[in-house]
Amino acid sequence: MRFFNTAGPVNPADHYCLDPLSRFDLEEIFSLIRQKKYFVLHAPRQTGKTSCMLALMQYLNDTGEYLSLYTNIESAQAAREDVTGGIRSVMSSIGIYARDFLGNQFVLDHDNEILQERGAYNALEEVLSRWSSHEQLPIVLIIDEVDALIGDTLISLLRQLRSGYSRRPANFPSSIILCGVRDVRDYRIYSDQEKSIITGGSAFNIKAESLRLGNFSKIEVKSLCLQHTEETGQKFEPEALEKIWENSQGQPWLVNALGYEVCFKMETGKNRSVSISPGMIEEAKTRLILRHETHLDQLADKLREERVRRIVEPMIEGTSVDSTINDDDLSYVMDLGLVTRGPDGLQIANSIYREVIPRQLTTITSYNLEATIPRAPFIRPDGRLDTRYLFTEFQQFYRENSGSWLEIAQYREAGPQLLLMAFLQRVVNGGGRIEREYGLGRGRLDLLIIWSVQSGETQRIVIECKVLHHSYEKTIRDGLSQTYRYADTCSATESHLVIFDRTPEKPWDEKIFNTEEVYSGTEDHPVMFLVTVWGM
Structure with missing residues (x-):
């Protein structure tokens, strides 16, 4: 039986998969x-x-026109600035892959000499020159994990490939494809030898094109899932397929991980007579997040990098990126797959990443909250979430803890929003879930709590978060309009507007308040919409 693959290259005999050659423009x-040509193919990790x-x-070798070799040189990363060790490792990798894939011993027989x-x-x-001269067919060399190398080892690799370029195809590989997470132009390599930063573009200025391997399309996600249906008879409800797309936006590892979790790990999903429902996909999503899967942890680890913080932090705040941020930082974060361009500008790539990011940034705080904040008082006898008590308690918690927490927070500017999300997560975990919407220039953070009540009712609680930048009157006026639009979209059962006042030295008694406000809409669309406003 085949299954959804979440580790390593796909094998059609073992895995549900799309035709790999259909993933890019083969022509x-x-x-x-x-x-x-020498060119670059880059994509986020675990994209395929x-x-x-x-x-x-395999395709190139089958044409009979080329001798093509794929090689992974990640092992050379351990050499770091040791150029001799790094280049030895690169040549050894090429030799081993040539022996195993092509039955070709030339590089292994000559590399040490x-x-x-x-x-x-x-x-x-x-x-590479001697090998190319020895072979009758032009060589197409595919080098993977190039950007795993650092410093002078990477510089030496790029410069040696550039140096041999003019002797192709008779005395050097006819074509070389460099593969990695980033485009070579985004490499900023510190040369210990030259005591300066060398750009990838200058070290490898023979690059003809830079191609990017994208995510699955919506049709491809459906096609992959239906392979499971064809093989086992187990159906995916149409809404479940939509939920997979919504959570993953086609990120290949996420699509496969959700499919594997729901069909091969969850007890309910193992029963092939049970159709996969949207609720089961949501459960699978939660299990992946709570289990700290390696893919998600690796991604979250990048949040500690300063160049990532400069992009992601204002997205959580809903503000704009500082004008001093350069394009390299943006390209880097997009190449990691964290951020994508949407219809409303830059946004976090998918809903799973949107949830993982704040969780990772508040890990220790969340552990502390579990030890100090019991969930029970926030749940009424009828099973409903007591939101008034929740926000009242958070106001006091924020008053007592925000100062010390913000002093040590890496994402200090987004600290209030992150602290609120950590508090809400502690209360909501186990009885519901939180959906998050945030991005550059939105002017707010949108949160939706979906809470299941014992009676079968569902509370849909919208929380709009804003930072006070102008007067309270303008902030509330703008916030009411934004809260209404979000609540209308989410079919909310209640709505709250949280305003963080970060004015230095202002007394807490002036910051903390609670009021009920009514949004009356516009002349063209009058409404009577009640919003509870919480000042902090």
């Missing part, structure tokens, strides 16, 4: 190869690059 790539490159290698003869700064160029 465009083949055209670049025919033109003897390796599967696609292995399939491309050439390294001793030419030295680390010329050995890779020389071994």
Whole structure:
């Protein structure tokens, strides 16, 4: 039986999968190869690059026109600034992959000799030159995990490939494809030898194109899931397929992880007579997040990087990116797959990432809240969430703890919003879920609590968060309009507007308040909409 794959390249005999060669424009790539171009293919981790490159290698070899080799050089990362060790590792990887995939021993038979003869700064160029001269067919070399290398090792690799470029195809690979998370132009490499920053674009200025492997389309997500239905008879409800798309936006690992979790790990889903429902997909999503899957932890680990913080923090706040932020930071965060361009501008790539990010940024706080804040008092005897008590308690908690917490928070500007989300998560966990909407320039953070009541009723509680930048009157006026629009979209049963006043030295008694406000709509669309406003 096949299954959804969440680790390593796909194997059609074992895994549900799309045709890897359909994931990119094969004609465009083949055209670049025919033109003897050197180019880049990049994509976020666990998007399917390796599967696609292995399939491309096989495709090229099957044409009989090329000798193509895929190789992964990530092992050279351990050499760091040791150029000799790094280049030795790169050549060894090329030799091992050539032996295993092609039955070709040339590189393994000559790499050590050439390294001793030419030295680390010329050995890779020389071994590729001799190998190309030895083979009758032009070589297409696919090098994966290039951006795993650092410093002078990476600089030496790029420069040796550039140096041999003019001798292709008779005495150097006809075409080279560099694969990694980032485009080579975004490499900012510190050379210990030169005591300066070298850009990837200058070290590898022979790049012809930069191609990006995208996510699955909505149709492809459905196609992948229906392979399970065809093989087992187990159906996905249409709304469940929509929920997979909504949660993943086609990110390949997330699609496969949700499918594997719901069909092969959850007891209910193991019963093939049970159709996969939207609720089961939501449960699978929660299990993945709480289990701290490696993919999600690796992604969250990037949040500690300063260049990522500069982009993500204003997204949580809903403000704009500082004008001093350069395009490189934005390109880097987009290449990681954290951020994407949506119809309303930059936004977090999918709903799972939107939930993982604030959880990761408040991990220790969440543990402390579990130990100090009991859930029971926030739940009424009828099973409903007592939101008035919840916000009253958070006001006091925020008053007592925000100062010390914000002093140590890495994302200090977004600290109030993160602290609120951590508090809400502590209360809501186990009885409901929180959906989050945030992005650049939105001017607020949108939260929706979906809480299941014992009677079968569902509370849908909208929370709009704003930071006081102007007068209270303007902030409330804008906030009421935004809260109404979000609540109308979410079919909310109650709505709250939280205003954080970060004015230094202002007494807490002036910041903390609670009032009921009515939004009356516009002349064209009058309404009577009640919003509870909480000042902090």
